[in-house]
Amino acid sequence: MNILTKLTFSTALSVVSGLATADFTNGPNPYAAGYGFDTPQQASWGGWTRGDSGTLYAEWDTFDDASYAGLRNAAPDAGSANTSKAYISWSPGTFAAGTGNLYSFSVPQSYQVEVAGSVVGEIIRAVLQVETWGTQLNYSAIKMNGLTPTFSATQFSDPNYASSFGTVDLVQHLLYWDLDQPSANGNYVFNFGSGPHSSLGQVAVDIGAIASSVPAPVPLPAAVWFMGSAMLGLLGFGKQRKSAV
Numbered sequence: 001m002n003i004l005t006k007l008t009f010s011t012a013l014s015v016v017s018g019l020a021t022a023d024f025t026n027g028p029n030p031y032a033a034g035y036g037f038d039t040p041q042q043a044s045w046g047g048w049t050r051g052d053s054g055t056l057y058a059e060w061d062t063f064d065d066a067s068y069a070g071l072r073n074a075a076p077d078a079g080s081a082n083t084s085k086a087y088i089s090w091s092p093g094t095f096a097a098g099t100g101n102l103y104s105f106s107v108p109q110s111y112q113v114e115v116a117g118s119v120v121g122e123i124i125r126a127v128l129q130v131e132t133w134g135t136q137l138n139y140s141a142i143k144m145n146g147l148t149p150t151f152s153a154t155q156f157s158d159p160n161y162a163s164s165f166g167t168v169d170l171v172q173h174l175l176y177w178d179l180d181q182p183s184a185n186g187n188y189v190f191n192f193g194s195g196p197h198s199s200l201g202q203v204a205v206d207i208g209a210i211a212s213s214v215p216a217p218v219p220l221p222a223a224v225w226f227m228g229s230a231m232l233g234l235l236g237f238g239k240q241r242k243s244a245v
Contacts, residue, residue, distance in 0.1 A: 026099045026164060027201050030131055036155030036172025037129050040206045045127060045151070045176055048208035051081040054120030055208035056188070058086035058113075062100030063200070078202070084186070085116035088203060091193075099164055101133065102200040110193035113205060116186050121209020124179040126188050128205055133161065133168040135198035142175055142192040145183060149175040168199070178210070 030037035040046030040055075050057045058076040065074030073089035074096075080086050093107035102109070113128070126144055130137060139152055152175045161170035188207055 026101065027131070027133070027161075027170065030129075030156075030172055030202055034156070036174065037131070037202070037204060040127070040208055045125065045174070046206070046208070047210050050079075050206065052208065053082070054118065055081070055206070056083050056086075056115050056117045056119060057081040057204075057206050058083055058115050059202070059204040060088055061202050062096070063088065063090075063102045064096035064100060078204075083115055083117045085114060086205075088113045097199065099199070099201075104196045104198070106196050108193060108195055109198055109200075111191070111200065113190040113203060115188045115190075115205050115207065117207075118186060119182045119207050119209065121182070121211060123209065123211040124182050124207065125176050125210045126179065126205070126207045127174070127176040128190050128192075128203070129155075129172065129174050130192070130203055131170070131172045131201040132194070133163055133170050133199035133201055135194050135196065136169070136171050137173065137192050137194045137198065139173060139175070139192075142190070144175075144177045144188060144190045147177055150178045151176050163199075170201075 028035055031039065038046070039050055041049040048055050058080045059078035060074060060076055061078040063074045063077075065077065068074055068087070071089075072092070072094070073087050076083075076086050089112050090102055091107070091110040094102050094104045094109045097103040102111075128142070128144070128149075142149060142152070153173070154171055155174050156170075156172040158170045160167050163170070188205070190205065
């Protein structure tokens with residue numbers, strides 16, 4: 001089996017299984033040791049496995065999707081699981097470069113990722129992992145369903161990464177949102193952007209529960225505890241009288 005066939009076969013398997021994939025087209029594998037992406041089953045922010053019932057997953061490695069030709073949006077190519085809808089769209093002037101990344105020479109870049117489906121749990125965590133080359137995203141302005149993230153931090157940065165564009169600043173960034181219930185309409189919409197000269201390399205979305213819906217034990221009222229103590233006291237008194245007879 002030649003290298004091209006192996007890569008094609010591996011990519012096909014990843015789409016079916018919903019597991020993490022390497023960056024086959026350009027750049028480092030963001031899931032390799034020392035880099036910034038994680039799967040939910042291995043991450044400190046996770047607690048579920050991609051593909052589990054009641055969780056969602058969608059990931060993009062390249063953004064030139066023939067099924068959406070000319071419409072400036074793309075379905076997940078690196079993997080997906082349990083989604084009724086999943087796509088990324090981008091603003092005019094941004095285009096899929098020869099690397100497969102999204103890039104703009106001169107205009108600000110804005111992106112929208114929408115993932116929809118049924119998520120089950122008491123506390124829901126929506127996670128966005130993004131890789132960029134060159135100009136970084138405006139992390140402070142990133143929103144999900146209009147909400148500010150609960151957590152946002154760069155997980156890996158190489159200011160001298162040797163890309164096909166030349167030496168660039170490669171950044172892998174993690175954000176997540178904690179929700180007290182699943183989205184009412186099942187839609188999770190992420191909005192982010194940057195100035196020009198940002199090359200969007202990879203995007204992964206994972207959504208799952210970090211707390212189950214098992215009801216907590218209901219504490220007994222104080223009166224019940226008092227009654228129980230009184231009954232135990234009477235039983236003890238009865239035993240003492242019987243011993244004395």
